[in-house]
Amino acid sequence: MAERHEPGRTAYEARFAGFPLGPRGIAPAWADLGPEARAIWARVEGAVLRDFRQAAAMLIHARMAETRARSAEAVNEALEAERRADAAINRLEALAKGEGA
DSSP: OOOOOOOOHHHHHHHHHTTTTTTSSSOOOOGGGGGGHHHHHHHHHHHHHHHHHHHHHHHHHHHHHHHHHHHHHHHHHHHHHHHHHHHHHHHHHHHHTTTTT
16 A cells, blocks of 8 residues: 655655665654644645646646647748749749740
8 A cells, every 4th residue: 555645755855865864864754753844844845846837837838839839830831832832833824825934
């Protein structure tokens, strides 16, 4: 069974990753933290998650805008190609009639 998520624990353990925690460590183990310290780390973790979610949303919106721009550019290129084709047809018709030879 998966462990229940404890708000703040991920941020706390990430902060001290690679270092021993507990009585012989550089900081107390999570289990030894009081409610005030856990609440602080929960707020830190919440702020980090909000920042990541906001950045992810910005990236998604930017990629969607880029895709729309590329699509619009492709449409514009298709319209330009159609205009060039029309001009070429007009030029061929003129040449076939002997005009502008």
